[in-house]
Amino acid sequence: MQVTKRFHSEELDMNLTPMIDVVFQLIIFFLVVSEIASYDRIEGLTLPMATAATKEERLPDRLVISVVGGGTMDKQGRVLYEKDTIIIGGKTRSLKQTEGYLRVEKKYRRVEGDTKQPVLIQADRRVAWATVQDIIEAASNLKFWRLSFSVKMPQ
Numbered sequence: 061m062q063v064t065k066r067f068h069s070e071e072l073d074m075n076l077t078p079m080i081d082v083v084f085q086l087i088i089f090f091l092v093v094s095e096i097a098s099y100d101r102i103e104g105l106t107l108p109m110a111t112a113a114t115k116e117e118r119l120p121d122r123l124v125i126s127v128v129g130g131g132t133m134d135k136q137g138r139v140l141y142e143k144d145t146i147i148i149g150g151k152t153r154s155l156k157q158t159e160g161y162l163r164v165e166k167k168y169r170r171v172e173g174d175t176k177q178p179v180l181i182q183a184d185r186r187v188a189w190a191t192v193q194d195i196i197e198a199a200s201n202l203k204f205w206r207l208s209f210s211v212k213m214p215q
Contacts, residue, residue, distance in 0.1 A: 110211035110212070110213065111213075111214060113211050113213060116208055119178050121177070121178070122177070122178035122179065122180050123148075123162070123165060123177065123178070123179045123180070124148070124179075124180045124182065125146065125147075125148055125158065125179065125180070125181050125182070125195060126146070126147040126148070126181075126182040126183075127144060127145070127146050127147070127181065127182065127183040127184060127187045127191055127192060127195065128144070128145045128147060128184050128187070129144055129184035129185070129186025129187045130142055130143040130144050130145075130186070144187050144188055144191045146158050146191075146195070148161055155191075155194050155195070155198065158195060158198060159198040159201075159202070162179075162198060162199055162202050162204060163202060165177065166202055166203075166204075175202075175203055175204055175205070175206075176205075176206060177204060177206065178206040178207075178208065179199055179204050179206065179207050179208070180208050180209070180210060181195060181196070181207060181208070181209050181210070182209075182210040183209065183210075
């Protein structure tokens with residue numbers, strides 16, 4: 061009796077659907093992260109110069125409050141802001157809204173009393189000191205004690 065071997069030549073199929081799903085998830089993740097990171101960059105913001113400043117590490121959970129001076133222009137020469145403007149998360153806010161935002165952040169993080177939440181204030185060099193002082197006062201009334209300021213160091 062003669063035994064014959066039969067070889068089945070079946071092609072191996074690889075299911076690419078899970079890999080495509082993962083790639084799309086990564087693309088969406090990086091788009092969202094890049095959009096959130098762009099909130100910290102404000103067009104027309106010129107930081108004041110400082111000679112005695114220390115470099116601070118970038119804290120992922122800090123709140124960033126930007127204050128742009130009135131009469132700030134874009135690259136084409138158009139006026140972006142007529143008066144001193146507070147910007148948080150890419151949205152223009154009033155001082156009262158800024159205080160409300162800080163109150164909500166404190167409540168969201170479930171902090172009672174003093175908070176260790178860092179707050180970065182990026183104030184344009186053309187901003188009136190009274191505007192920055194009002195923001196500092198609003199933050200200190202809510203017991204935000206870790207305030208820092210963005211400055212430009214000389215080269």
